Amino acid sequence: MPLLLAVLIAFLTLAAGDVFAQAKLEMTEVDAWLVRDPQMSSQFAVADQMGYFKAEGLKINPRWYIAGTDLPSMWGAGNIHLGTATATMVVPIAASGQAIYNIAPQSDIAGAQQIILGKRGQEIVRSPKDLEKIKIGMPKGASVTMALQAMARDTGVDFSKLQFVNLAPPDCVTALAKGDIDAMAGWAPWVFNAVKQAGGKFYFSGNKSAIPGKEGQVDWILVHAGVVASGKMLKENPNTLKAVLRALEKATDTINTNREAAVKIVAREMKLDEALARDIMALNIYSMETNDKIVRGMGDFIDFLYSLDRIKQKFPPEQVLYTKLLEEVDPKLVRWKSKTEVK
Secondary structure, three states: OHHHHHHHHHHHHHHHHHHHHHHOOOOOEEEEEEEOOHHHHHHHHHHHHOOHHHHOOOEEEEEEEOOHHHHHHHHOOOOOOEEEEOHHHHHHHHHOOOOEEEEEEEEEOHHHEEEEEOHHHHHHOOOHHHHHHOEEEEOOOOOHHHHHHHHHHHHOOOHHHOEEEEOOHHHHHHHHHHOOOOEEEEEOOHHHHHHHHHOOEEEEEOOEEOOOOOOEEOOOOOOEEEEEEEHHHHHHOHHHHHHHHHHHHHHHHHHHHOHHHHHHHHHHHHOOOHHHHHHHHHHOEEOOOEOHHHHHHHHHHHHHHHHOOOOOOOOOHHHHEOOHHHHHHOHHHEOOOOOOOOO
């Protein structure tokens, strides 16, 4: 009996050794390229400041930058292996032949993509069809265009008859206040400014409608911010990436259960007023669940960017979605599984 017990203990010790060997982090210090935006990188800020990365044996070096549209050119240098991104950033990188993978979603940010009616627009627009009669300010090719297209399909509006004025979001606010445009399509925080400074009124967003007779939840744009990794990072450091995801899952829970503490951290890290950070975060749905909406949204952006000739060829959205690591961290979060092979 003692011999059998000794053999059993030896076996369990070896088995435990294998488990710990598998879980050992390949690297303990990682640079993360993060957009300084509550929609894009809130979980990273919270995980860092709350010590969740440290608890996983990780030191994350945040490399903050301002415009997410800069990522495709930065990624091409080959120095970025972990970061946050939306499909607008991922698709051009993948279409150029570079290996990039969304390994987990972080937030549904469709609520921040909004259409605001100015004072004149509020007088004219009694139904969505009246949008054909007014001028709408919007940056040309902005992703909020997709929300307008979807709204038009659902409400019988002829999208080709909509009149757009190509303006950056801050200029839209000014033009709306002066009456040079009748509505603006944009995103937070500029849409907040349009309401407060130009007397604007919320009409609809990517996931919510205030259109009379069609109030409530909608799916007019499926846009998510997610965690992205390079092919090299996935191949060489899977345990490190799983540790990152575990910390981000804790951060997601903190954001959803202790919003005020999260707001203070996010405001400080994003260099925002707390009230503004709170308002922006209220529009986002913070969740790491991978489902078919993530896939559909990626596919929609591929079609959209192809239609604008920003990418030369389409590819299956599954190509840039990798769910294996997230499934190993928390199987409940993976409602849709990819079969992607890492390049």
